[in-house]
Amino acid sequence: MDLNTVVEIRDARDPAPWRPGDAWLGGGTYLFSEPQPHLRRLVDLSRTGWTPLHRTPDGALEIAATCTVAQLSRYARTLPTAAAPLVEQCCRAFLASFKIWNMATVGGNLCNALPAGPMISLTAALDGECLLIAQDGVRRRIPVTGFVTGAGRKDLAEGELLRSVTVPARALVCRTAFRQASLYGLGRSGVLVIGTLDPVDGSFALTVTASTVRPVRLWFPLPPTAEALRTAIGGAVADDEWFDDIHGLPEWRRHMTFRYAEEIRREVTP
Known part of the structure; x- marks a missing residue:
């Protein structure tokens, strides 16, 4: 246009x-x-020359805001970590043509702050951290779960730039489970739930997106019981935080979130 x-x-x-x-x-x-x-x-920003994806000395993955979905997908196929399949699953959640994949950026998806943004889902689930740069050069870091504050809302000041998102090395070795629901075959995500299990300390995290107006990440030192998980989700998501639009009623989104959360808990826990 x-x-x-x-x-x-x-x-x-x-x-x-x-x-x-x-x-x-x-x-x-x-x-x-x-x-x-x-x-x-x-x-x-297209001529900045930022390296799309970079492994830091400590093993973390730095994703430039200008990294495209296509670049991220190709890179993930060569990533020798347990969480690599999750990257492709989230890329596929775009349900977009190759033309969009070649242009749409990770940073743009986060800054749009749409509940169904799959790069939000991916980076929130992997405990990602945003690097923001103000007009005066001041830098600050904020978790993805704190960056997106609501449907279309983000913690970004006037003129401030999202430079990159960094996923810690610890998150890349986690076992993952992915669930997505739409009202129709090629529809926008109405529910997207991701679970991760840390092989080092056995901790479990569940991240809820698409069904809620903001990403919700719940962390447990050990895998919870079904009742504990359900209680935690109910306590973390207020009644008015279940998203409501043409892609799904809040009641349906809530029901599917609880259903998928339990499926994921059973899948990733020993």
């Missing part, structure tokens, strides 16, 4: 003061999908 209010596209490598009507441009799959009458200038 043409954005006829945009009068300038600026290269992000050339510093300039942030001004009202500016927006970061990553892959553009959202920006160019609908009218953006409030925008006047796009700050293009």
Whole structure:
């Protein structure tokens, strides 16, 4: 879609003061999908040259905000860790064409903060941490579960940039289980639940997305009982935090979340 209010596209490598009507441009799959009458200038990140995916000396995986879904999918096929299959499962949850995969970015998916954003699901489940850079250069780090605060809402100040998401090495060796539900075959996720089991200390984590307005990650030092897990989910998600839109009623999303949570608990626990 043409954005006829945009009068300038600026290269992000050339510093300039942030001004009202500016927006970061990553892959553009959202920006160019609908009218953006409030925008006047796009700050293009495509030439920054950030390495899409990088293993740090301590084994963590740093994912640049400009990393595309296609790049992430290809990389995961060569990743010799137990959690690698989860990456592809979340990429497939996009249900998008190869054209979208080649343009849509991990950072864009997080910054849109949609409940069904599968990169939110992936990075939240793997205990990811966002690196944010303000206009004055000040950096801060925040967990993915704290970055996305609601449907379409995120902890991002005016002009602040999501630079990358880092997944700790410990999370990459976890055993994982994945469940997704949609109201129809090629529909947007209405429920997406991920479980992880840490082989080092036996701890268990359950992450709920798509059915809730924000990602909810529950951690247990040992795998919980069915009753304890159900109680924890009920206590972590308020009644008004079950998402309600054309892709599923809150009651259905809640029911499927509890059902999948129990299936996952049984699958990953000894």
